[in-house]
Amino acid sequence: MASYFERSNRRWLDRLPRNLTDSARSLHPRTLLAAIVVGLITGAVGAGFKSAVNNVLQWRSQLASLLSPIPPLAWLVTVLVSGGMVALSFWLMKRFAPDTSGSGIPQIEGHLDGKLPLIWQRVLPIKLVGGFLSLGAGMLAGFEGPTIQMGGSIGQMIGGWLKSSQEHQRILIAVGAGAGLATAFNAPLAGMALIGEEMRPRFRSQTLAYHGLLFGCVMATIVLRVIRGQSAIISLTQFKRVPLDSLWMFIILGILFGVMGYAFNRGLFKLLDWFDLLPPLAVRWKGFILGSVIGILSLLPLPLTNGGDNAVLWAFNSQSHSSTLILIFCGRFLLTLICYGSGAIGGIFAPMLGIASIASVVIARHFHLLFPAQIPEPAVMAIAGMGALVAATVRAPLTAILLTIEMTDNYFVILPLLVTCLVASVVAEGLGGKPIYAVLLERTLAKQKHGKD
Incomplete structure (x- = not known):
């Protein structure tokens, strides 16, 4: 197959006028075609993965409802099913592919920097099966972690099959990672921004990498929309433009979320240290x-488990008292830290979106009571808050802004979203916090070095 592409590429270049040949070589049609294939496969795998996880979550909910007349039996079955699924996920990860732990974003970033290996033959199947088990059990983790690492693995797989150069394989890995985020959130622009703003890989041909990433993210999104439709991942109210005299509220919101993002990262790093010190018996039973625990909490009529979509929708539609919202916020905040800190397979974007939406609704209610004329639609602050927490923790405000806009189809709130995300990112930086994925990569490299020593 590789020789066929090479011959086709040479024939195509020979037909071009001489002044266009250099430009065509810089774009490298064969690699662009490979990027399209990577996007198509990543979109199909990611959409299928999400559908399978949602189906098992629905099945678990139906099983719990069926057994609800007999509470002891419902609790026993839930413990065995959810506990068994997470335990199996941890066993597969530890036994076959320890580098699939967590979201996988630091691992992809480390590989693109030439610091970590990537072996798609083990990463792709374990991330797929282990992620299905972990997310299907109701863990507070997002689809984007698995789809990003699987997408990067698919890029390496296609590059290997086509016998692409090492440089072009790196480009295809970046394409697959961006397409993975695009698939998780129906957000092609955010997929592109993640690579440029968070991972920041350097390529000899930035033009080729840019066009490849564009093709991959677009094709992945098209496949996703063909399979699940063109509606937003989270269907919320379509908000109008926010009055300019209310932007000061979003500055305050950004400050609050900057502090929250700093506290979130500090708490996560402390929990990671704590999990590292667990004795072998506790590690064996951790999953x-x-x-x-997650299974039992899923039996409660409160959005304390699952990724984040359910929490976002609940926060926007809930008429519950603010004290209830604060209780759910605290519960999900702690559970997200525990789930991600344990090393379970899954992303952290989606849980943070759920946390931020609940906190934002509480804050917005109080602003609306004090200044009803300036903030006529208080729920719009939840949109801004969702992006702000991601910006403060990941330190990638552009990715957070595009992600929030695309996944909710709220394009008119871009100005307050910009203000909130930028302020949150600056505040978190000013407090001395470090980007979450940079620290996670440093920890991974330190463990790798310690293991070699």
């Missing part, structure tokens, strides 16, 4: 115990 089952954690999965059992």
